[in-house]
Amino acid sequence: MHPSSSLITARAVTRRFESAAGDFTTVLDAIDLDVIAGDYLALTGPSGSGKTTLLSCLSGLDRPSSGSVHIGGDDLSALDDRALAHVRRTTLGFVFQRTDLLDELSVIDNILLPAVRRRGRVSTETLAATAQLMDRLGIGQLGTRAPHELSGGQRQRVGICRALVNRPPILIADEPTGALHREATDDVLDVFDQLNASGMTIIVVTHDPVVARRARSRRHLVDGRMIDAVPA
Ligand SMILES: Nc1ncnc2c1ncn2[C@@H]1O[C@H](COP(=O)(O)OP(=O)(O)O)[C@@H](O)[C@H]1O
Numbered sequence: 001m002h003p004s005s006s007l008i009t010a011r012a013v014t015r016r017f018e019s020a021a022g023d024f025t026t027v028l029d030a031i032d033l034d035v036i037a038g039d040y041l042a043l044t045g046p047s048g049s050g051k052t053t054l055l056s057c058l059s060g061l062d063r064p065s066s067g068s069v070h071i072g073g074d075d076l077s078a079l080d081d082r083a084l085a086h087v088r089r090t091t092l093g094f095v096f097q098r099t100d101l102l103d104e105l106s107v108i109d110n111i112l113l114p115a116v117r118r119r120g121r122v123s124t125e126t127l128a129a130t131a132q133l134m135d136r137l138g139i140g141q142l143g144t145r146a147p148h149e150l151s152g153g154q155r156q157r158v159g160i161c162r163a164l165v166n167r168p169p170i171l172i173a174d175e176p177t178g179a180l181h182r183e184a185t186d187d188v189l190d191v192f193d194q195l196n197a198s199g200m201t202i203i204v205v206t207h208d209p210v211v212a213r214r215a216r217s218r219r220h221l222v223d224g225r226m227i228d229a230v231p232a
Pocket residue numbers: 017018027045046047048049050051052053054
C-alpha cells in the first residue's frame with residue numbers, strides 16, 4: 001500500500017477542528033506525503049498554514065479527522081495509545097523552537113533523561129554514544145554546566161542531543177532555529193547536515209528560506225494544502 005522505502009507515509013490526511021460555535025475549520029486538507037529513509041525534508045509555509053498540525057499528525061501526537069499515516073509498517077490509526085507511544089519513543093526524536101531544560105540538572109543529565117525514563121538506567125553504550133554525539137555537535141565540553149549558562153544555540157544543540165539519545169531514525173524539528181540569530185542557526189544547520197550525512201532522516205518545519213534551502217527536499221503548505229512550487 002505504501003512504498004517500502006517510505007518511513008512516513010501520509011495519505012489524504014485531513015484535520016478539522018470544531019469551534020465552540022459548532023462550525024468546522026479545515027486545517028489540513030487531503031495531505032499526501034512520503035518521507036523516505038535518509039531524506040532531509042523542509043516543510044515551509046506561512047504562520048497558521050498547518051505545519052505544526054501536520055507534524056502532530058505525522059508523529060501520532062494528534063489523530064487526523066480522516067486519511068492515514070504509516071510509520072515504518074505501522075498504521076498509526078490501528079494503534080492504541082500505548083502502542084503509539086512505543087512507536088513514537090523508538091522512532092522519533094523531537095526538537096522545538098525552544099529547548100526546555102531542567103535547570104536543577106546538569107546538561108548531560110538533561111540529555112540522558114529520555115534514556116533514564118525509557119530504561120530506568122543509562123547503559124555504558126548509551127553513555128559512550130552520547131559523549132560522541134555531544135562532541136560531534138560541539139557541546140562535548142558542556143556536560144557539567146547548568147542549563148542557564150548556555151547560549152540559545154548551545155541549548156538547541158543540547159535539545160538535538162537529547163532528542164537523539166534513544167537513537168531514533170527520524171528527527172522532527174518544529175522551527176528549531178526560530179529563536180536563534182544567524183550564527184547559531186548556521187550551527188544547528190551544520191549539525192543537521194552531519195546527522196543527515198550519517199543516515200538520519202530529518203523533517204524540519206521552518207519559515208526561514210535559509211533553513212529550507214539547506215534541506216534535500218521541500219514541500220510548501222498554504223491554508224492546509226500542499227502545493228508544489230515554493231513561492232519566491
Ligand atoms: N487544537 C486546535 N483547535 C483549533 N484550531 C487549531 C488547533 N490547533 C491548530 N489550530 C488552527 O489550525 C491552524 C494551523 O495551525 P498550526 O498547525 O499551528 O500552523 P503553523 O504551525 O503553520 O503556524 C491555525 O489556524 C490554528 O489556529
